[in-house]
Amino acid sequence: MTSSGMSSRGMTGGLRAAVEAVRRHRVAAVLLFLLVFPLLMPYQALAINILIFGLFAVGFNLLFGYTGLLSFGHAAFLGVGSYLTGIGMVHMGLPWGLALALGVACAGLAGLVIGYLAIRTRGIYFSMVTLALAQIVYYAFYKAERWTGGENGLRGIQVPGFELAGFRFDFLDPTTKYYVILAFVAAALWFVSRVLASPFGAVIEAVRENEKRAAACGYDVARTKLLVFVLSALICGLAGALRALHLSVVPIDSLHYLLSGQAVMMCLLGGMGTFFGPFVGAGVFLTLEDVMTTLTSHWMAVVGAVFMVFVLYFPAGLWGSLLRQVDRRLERAG
Amino acid sequence: MEISASLVALQLVTGIALGAVYALLAIGLSLIFGMLTVVNFAHGAFFMVGGFVGLYFMGLTGNFWFSLVLTPLVVGALGLVVERFLVRPLYGRGIDYPLLLTFGLSWVLIEAMRVLFGIEGLPSSTPAELRGSVDLGFGFFPKYRLFLIFATAVVVLALWLFLEKTRYGLIVRAGSRDGEICKVLGVDVARVWLMVFGIGTAIAGLSGVLAAPTRAVNPEMGIPVLAESFVVTVVGGMGSLPGAVVAGLLVGIVFSMTSLFAPEFAELSIFVLMAVVLLVRPQGFFGKAGLMG
Numbered sequence: 001m002t003s004s005g006m007s008s009r010g011m012t013g014g015l016r017a018a019v020e021a022v023r024r025h026r027v028a029a030v031l032l033f034l035l036v037f038p039l040l041m042p043y044q045a046l047a048i049n050i051l052i053f054g055l056f057a058v059g060f061n062l063l064f065g066y067t068g069l070l071s072f073g074h075a076a077f078l079g080v081g082s083y084l085t086g087i088g089m090v091h092m093g094l095p096w097g098l099a100l101a102l103g104v105a106c107a108g109l110a111g112l113v114i115g116y117l118a119i120r121t122r123g124i125y126f127s128m129v130t131l132a133l134a135q136i137v138y139y140a141f142y143k144a145e146r147w148t149g150g151e152n153g154l155r156g157i158q159v160p161g162f163e164l165a166g167f168r169f170d171f172l173d174p175t176t177k178y179y180v181i182l183a184f185v186a187a188a189l190w191f192v193s194r195v196l197a198s199p200f201g202a203v204i205e206a207v208r209e210n211e212k213r214a215a216a217c218g219y220d221v222a223r224t225k226l227l228v229f230v231l232s233a234l235i236c237g238l239a240g241a242l243r244a245l246h247l248s249v250v251p252i253d254s255l256h257y258l259l260s261g262q263a264v265m266m267c268l269l270g271g272m273g274t275f276f277g278p279f280v281g282a283g284v285f286l287t288l289e290d291v292m293t294t295l296t297s298h299w300m301a302v303v304g305a306v307f308m309v310f311v312l313y314f315p316a317g318l319w320g321s322l323l324r325q326v327d328r329r330l331e332r333a334g
Numbered sequence: 335m336e337i338s339a340s341l342v343a344l345q346l347v348t349g350i351a352l353g354a355v356y357a358l359l360a361i362g363l364s365l366i367f368g369m370l371t372v373v374n375f376a377h378g379a380f381f382m383v384g385g386f387v388g389l390y391f392m393g394l395t396g397n398f399w400f401s402l403v404l405t406p407l408v409v410g411a412l413g414l415v416v417e418r419f420l421v422r423p424l425y426g427r428g429i430d431y432p433l434l435l436t437f438g439l440s441w442v443l444i445e446a447m448r449v450l451f452g453i454e455g456l457p458s459s460t461p462a463e464l465r466g467s468v469d470l471g472f473g474f475f476p477k478y479r480l481f482l483i484f485a486t487a488v489v490v491l492a493l494w495l496f497l498e499k500t501r502y503g504l505i506v507r508a509g510s511r512d513g514e515i516c517k518v519l520g521v522d523v524a525r526v527w528l529m530v531f532g533i534g535t536a537i538a539g540l541s542g543v544l545a546a547p548t549r550a551v552n553p554e555m556g557i558p559v560l561a562e563s564f565v566v567t568v569v570g571g572m573g574s575l576p577g578a579v580v581a582g583l584l585v586g587i588v589f590s591m592t593s594l595f596a597p598e599f600a601e602l603s604i605f606v607l608m609a610v611v612l613l614v615r616p617q618g619f620f621g622k623a624g625l626m627g
Binding site: 312 | 431444568
């Protein structure tokens with residue numbers, strides 16, 4: 001009796017220490033996982049996709065999970081990031097690093113404009129308005145065929161191999177590509193973690209919990225929302241820019257609201273308002289899609305149904321539910 | 335191309351006909367929102383299902399009118415099932431959840447139609463009675479599009495009579511004002527909500543069957559329609575039926591006029607219209623300011 005009680009207490013103690021360590025060093029923990037992640041996946045292209053969409057979902061999560069604003073227009077920022085990176089390289093002859101910066105900056109600018117209009121509304125309206133405003137970007141890029149390739153998408157984005165600190169990086173090698181992209185993702189994750197840990201991070205969660213009270217405390221709610229919106233757009237723009245480098249084309253679908261919907265789905269499947277949840281969501285979504293497309297051409301039905309089950313029964317998502325379980329166990333152990 | 339006054343007039347009528355379908359879609363969306371504060375993200379999908387079911391019945395019976403009556407009933411019944419088993423458990427859990435659920439539902443409905451009718455879609459044709467065109471004085475106009483305007487007017491009138499002149503309508507209006515008080519007064523609000531969701535989806539189905547002869551019927555047809563009906567709802571004011579009608583017609587006219595004068599900007603124009611309305615009057619033409627905070 002006593003010995004088993006002792007060992008279980010020792011176990012919860014270990015669990016507590018582990019949870020504490022992961023919470024404190026969340027960026028390091030996620031990176032550790034992402035470093036070994038490609039070894040767990042059947043092929044690198046899927047791992048890269050999950051990495052990029054994970055980042056997309058992280059950017060989206062900043063707004064939806066942490067600030068409580070459900071945007072249905074985030075494909076606009078992914079798409080603008082992709083297209084401007086591509087346009088920078090194909091039409092303007094910029095080196096890829098500079099083109100990437102251009103893509104991210106333009107996504108932030110798009111976030112500023114769309115955000116400025118959208119935060120004038122709230123609740124359900126906000127979702128509808130972001131969706132509709134993002135469609136403006138979609139149609140604008142669709143029609144600007146000379147620059148974007150219109151319906152066929154933008155083609156011919158080639159990242160040449162490059163040398164850094166004496167190492168030669170060949171972008172055609174999928175493993176190298178994964179780790180180069182991971183370097184950018186790591187920087188973005190560190191940045192997001194810093195934002196969330198800052199006083200500003202506390203303000204955005206206050207806005208989510210009670211907007212009126214946050215305003216009464218003297219915080220400028222509208223400006224907070226706009227700033228988060230822009231930050232979120234920048235992260236999603238980076239995901240888009242990396243996606244352009246990864247795919248070497250920019251499909252027009254990158255801007256469509258269905259892709260915004262995918263960010264929503266990934267975020268909820270993984271666990272909104274959690275740091276690692278978006279990656280879990282992206283992983284589950286894309287792996288499900290990958291497996292399902294080999295079995296049936298109607299994978300959308302399966303993903304849609306799984307998503308509905310989560311909305312109905314597991315709104316905390318996979319990672320969020322797991323965290324809750326762990327918390328509950330620790331609480332019970334005292 | 336020479337742009338004459340009669341061409342502009344014809345295009346105006348075309349816009350009204352297009353706007354009629356938009357108005358119908360927005361009415362369905364607004365009705366559900368006004369009562370349940372649920373944004374139905376599967377509205378476009380219900381529209382698409384209406385298009386398919388309508389063509390299916392037309393093929394089965396060869397009778398357009400039969401299909402016009404039966405399709406909304408079928409789509410409405412589907413809506414009843416959806417409300418009862420999927421949306422209802424989410425009431426009281428925050429406004430985002432029904433929205434997320436219906437988004438997932440739209441994926442399932444799209445795939446369901448692909449399984450049932452194939453990914454190519456179905457060919458549609460104008461019913462024989464409504465083929466040909468009528469002389470409007472300034473030019474010839476397709477009969478079917480005039481019929482669209484007429485049908486929408488009938489639906490709007492019927493809905494108005496239902497809401498304003500019947501007992502059920504009174505309960506619906508009271509329920510959208512204050513559901514809590516309605517419950518206290520002994521109204522079974524859950525049943526009213528079920529009915530409203532059913533009517534809203536039935537109207538989406540009806541607009542699908544009405545629109546079928548004027549566009550390609552395929553599983554993806556509802557995807558842009560959802561975004562467009564959001565534009566109409568935002569412009570008109572959420573939850574307002576007159577707003578839905580006025581904004582629907584306006585959006586239709588703006589679209590068809592831009593396609594006459596600057597065809598490249600046709601799709602873009604209605605979204606820009608919405609952006610302008612948001613800047614000037616965020617709650618929309620007939621919206622209550624309270625809704626927007």
